[in-house]
Amino acid sequence: MDAREWIERFAELVEAEADHLTRLDAAIGDGDHGTNLNRGLRAAMASLHADLPPGKVLTTAGRALISKTGGASGPLYGTALRRAGKALGDTPEVGAGELATALRAALEGVRELGRAEEGDKTMIDALAPAVAAYAATAAEGMPAAVRAALDAAEKGAEATIPLQARKGRASYLGARSVGHLDPGAASTVLLFRALADVTPAGA
């Protein structure tokens, strides 16, 4: 897994989907998720100089996201990448097992900071099943595990639609948050789509 390609692809996907994410956020939040994450990821890309080991790529990009994004998504995605990067340490090559550890660390970081549980209608609803699906499939190799993670993230995001939000700004809507896709879960799908896009089938 090439960490730089992963973040680069995530940035591309978020840029392409920025308007969509912002519209999702306007429905149940304050309408800035796509704009913010796009700005933060551009800053993250600019912070990455050449020849960093994978772990360092993720911690550096995470620090830039925290510094430059604003809103809740900066600290949350930034912490996810930083924890994943720290879990990778100095390893020069990321295999299926290392990635499982990194993804688990990312999930823990987001849980601790946001204090959200599954079912609260947040990014956790896509992230947690994706990380679990990856771990359950990791023995079959990275391409299969990444594909399983993406499928689980998509299903998890889709499943936020009927939920009532209990964390973040959407929670103020109460029952009126029902019927909308959570924007944070939607952008989490892009994180895993990016991972799938940069993982060659034979890797």
Added chain:
Amino acid sequence: MKKLIDAVDDVVLDALRGMAAAHPSLRVDLDERIIARADAPRPGKVGLVSGGGSGHEPLHGGFVGYGMLDAACPGEVFTSPVPDQILAATNAVSGGAGVVHIIKNYTGDVLNFQMAAELAGDDDIEVVPVMIDDDVAVQDSTFTAGRRGTGATLFAEKTAGALAEAGGSLSEVAAVATEVNERTRSFGVALTACTVPAAGRPTFDLGEDEIELGIGIHGEPGRERTRLRTASEIVDVALSAIDDDMPLSGSEVLVMVNGMGGTPLMELYAAYAAVADWLSGHGATVGRRLVGNYVTSLDMAGCMISVCRLTPRLAELWDAPVETPGLRWGR
């Protein structure tokens, strides 16, 4: 979208350049994106920093100056400032006596200020956070992110700022901000949604004859949509919600009728007349009052009513001299 802006991406920066040009008493750092008092840091004085998304002006930058905030860090529109920015503001006002962060309870603000406080600790600056959550429209705090910070933010910045100016210690300044928050309740009503420049369209759709009750200050929808009512009826809904949560009878109160940015002052005064009648009819005495656009939500029409149960000491701190772009008296 019709807006008086040059470029959507530059609107926050251009507003900061305007603040710098209009108010020589402020030191505006366009790179760090902070607004500080020109005389900061003052040795021995507790620093007072607040911040949040842009679009609420004059909150917070317009309340930087003598007797109120030492610095403000404005984020992008309706987006919390980033930790680097908050840290820069904290460093800029640290006079060795510690710094109080006044934080409106929104997930983004809370997370970014929390990260900044950790970084400030690394620099040996003692930071005490005070969370503002006065909005009674959020009823069930267990299943939400908790009550939002709205009008009490101004009351806390004013009173804590006065105490810091008078030489209050870090814990005293934080305590008075906390006390004001505990004694204040707010309720907001929108007649229209607002338009975030980057989004280009209103954040929610309201019919010609509809209003939104229990709004926050970020263009997010409120707790209930209902038909348009008279000013007196709207005031009754708002003050009843406040009174249910914190009985007002027998209290001397500080009351603010705050415009959301798109409502004429004429209408705010009409609402204030109804507020004054309601309060006297319910056994409360208006000790201090403020009518105008102070905690806004871009071009949203509507108002927010905030009521603080005063103590003699809080009234004294409210009356203390203040000299900022948005609030000035007694000096």
